[in-house]
Amino acid sequence: MAPTPAGNRRTRIHVVSDVHGNARDLARAGDGADALVCLGDLVLFLDYADHSRGIFPDLFGVENADRIVALRTARRYEEARKFGARLWAGVGEDRAAVIEQAVRKQYAELFAAFPTPTYATYGNVDMPPLWREYAGPGTTVLDGERVEIGGWVFGFVGGGLRTPMRTPYEISDEEYAAKIKAVGEVDVLCTHIPPEVPELVYDTVARRFERGSRALLDVIRRTRPRYSLFGHVHQPLVRRMRIGATECVNVGHFAGTGRPWALEW
DSSP states (O other): OOOOOOTTOOOEEEEEOOOTTOHHHHTTTTTTOSEEEEOSOOOOSOOSSOTTSSHHHHHHOHHHHHHHHHHHHTTOHHHHHHHHHHHHHTTOSOHHHHHHHHHHHHHHHHHHHOOSSEEEOOOTTOOHHHHHHHOOTTEEEOSSEEEEETTEEEEEEOOEEOOTTOOTTEEOHHHHHHHHHHHOSOSEEEESSOBSOHHHHEETTTTEEOOOBHHHHHHHHHHOOSEEEEOSOSSBSOSEEEETTEEEEEOTTHHHHOOOEEEEO
């Protein structure tokens, strides 16, 4: 990482989201920056681009991964849940324990790859209770909280809203809105999910609208932060757009590209 900002020297921040198991590139993501910001989804359960990668195919094989992706893409969520339940019934062990063991293995590698300093919040597929065990002294975890970096105030809100996918860290709209409110006015608003704008929430590969936040959109319009940064939607119709005075940027492409998004001021 670059030295701590001093005097009038410009500050450079690298931002990543949707890491999904890419520890190799994560270890280099902070090169040349004063800090790294991570907006969650460290865990890789299932790679929709490569069905051989992730916890699901490791447990059940690529053919079953192909099947569940096809069902989810077709929005046949109830069939997908029943299919998944049949697979898990054959494991013969406690499902939660098996998943936690696999997640712990990924977290050990991923948190070790974080540079110092890193400021991070959770994604919807993350397991927040485990982060306290793996986040080292150089990693600050924030959720509904704010921090100053290089003279700018950054606010962080993690997690996603409830969906038929039932991923690990989904919360109610009311709880999410309360976290947005707690952050208050900031220069850079960092969230895992995007504001609820059709161009920002539609995934062109999964062929579905992901859940964005109306509360986030409202606060962007009201408080006019310089930037709204988010991930969650891997292949959006639009990666960048302005909402009033705010530049909204989707940085959720790290798993595939291995390249952070850079912010400098």
